[in-house]
Amino acid sequence: MTISHPAPTDARVEERAAVDAATFAAEIAVRDVPIVLRGQVAHWASVRAAAGGDRATAAYLTGLGDGGKPMEVLIGGPAFGGKFFYRGDNLEGFNFHREKAPLGVLLSELLRLSDVPEAERHILYANAATAPEHLPGWAAANPLELPMGGATPRLWIGNGSQTATHYDGSTNLACVVAGERRFTLFPPDQVGNLYLGPLDRTLAGPPSSMVDPLAPDLERYPRYAEALGHAVVADLGPGDAIFIPAIWWHHVQAFGTLNVLCNYWRAYDSSVSAFHAVVHAMMAVRDLPAAEKAGWRAWFEHYVFADEASAAGDHLPAPARGVLGPASQDRTERIRGYLLKSLQRR
Known part of the structure; x- marks a missing residue:
């Protein structure tokens, strides 16, 4: 499918038809580039219900949310164009606020807003609401039959919105239930061409690009033209993943007066963050003299990036390897303790 709104680029993400669990494990989960799976969840009860329109979608979701906790909802005024972002020239705040709302209240308000002219419509967005907490009946009624490593289903419910260009630290499978979504994607190595915002004060989790893919300011962000040369677009409708x-x-655009997406981040230890390692290296290494930085670059290559890095301590007796030992929960706790102790020194 192709959404009628102009896309940032003509390059498209590779597509294929829905796959079974074995094919997903062997051919999809090992990929290092995105792929669209057309009709992957078209059989879900939620997708079938959404075919009946906004009210049918809301009624279906309400039936699954009995006993669920209120969810966090991002709220933006009509003037911000659906783009959740920073506010002010100095990025002193955000152009939205957060409130807690029960699922039924959110859905009722979305239905009310569907009759409001687009130019006057507030944007509501419940993002990453965990199904077990907020829609207890979701997983049983809409089971994922693909191996995603114990991932928890998370629901994204709102009206027309934009999510700024960001990354996720874990593999992601995103499934459209209602409405349409456009993903504009860039490879990891384009980080330097995306002009990231603050690393320590983010919109929601990971840092985001300051560039608007729908109206890029190439005078202010000239390297973005290079990133755009590597971008690919995927348009998804209900049932696609x-x-x-x-x-x-x-970067994600959601279209429609009531859109729903369910995603799965492959489970991983979020307390062990490569991003935080980068921030620590900025403090410890970035501003050293060039010769010292070159020396530490060799350390990083030897202990972290080299193909044989995991064997860097093999010349030592196993009991003496300490943090150089193989990956394990014990090693993680040992490293965490070592780092905490070092950071607390004055």
Whole structure:
């Protein structure tokens, strides 16, 4: 399918028809580039219900949310064009606020807003609401039959919105239930051409690009033209899914007066963050003299990036390897303790 709105680029994400669990494990989960799986969840009860329109979608979701906790909802005024972002020239705040709302209240308000002219419509967006907490009946009624490593289903419910270009630290499978979505994706190595915002004060989790893919200011952000040369677009409708490898950058547009997406991030230890390692390296290494930085670059290559890095301590007796030992929960706790102790020194 192709959404009628102009796309940032003509390049498209590879597509294929829905796959079974074995094919997903062997051919999809090992990919390092995105792929669209057309009709992957077209059989879901939620997708079939959404074919009946906004009110049918709301009625179906309401039936699954009995006993669920209120969810966090991002709220933006009509003037911000659906783009959740920073506010002010100095990025002193955000152009939206957050409130807690029960699912039924959110859905009722979305239905009310569907009759409001688009230019006067507030934008509501419940993002990454975990199904077990907020829609207890979701997983049983809409089971994912693909191996995603114990991932928890998360619901994204709102009206027309834009999510700024960002990355996820884990492999992502995103499934459209209602409405349409456009993903504009960039490879991980385009980080330097995307002009990231603050690393320590983000919109929601990972840092985001400052460039608007729908209206890029190439005078202010000239390297973005290079990123755009590597971008690919995927348009998804109800029942479609997209597999996004970890660290791929993606900008997401949601179309429709009531749109729903369910995604799955492959389970991983979020307390062990490569991003935080980068931030720590900025403090410890970035501003050193060039010769010292070159020396530490060799350390990073030897202990982290080289193909044989995991064997860097093999010349030591196993009991003496400490943090150089193989990956394990014990090693993680050992490294965490070592780092905490070092950071607390004055």
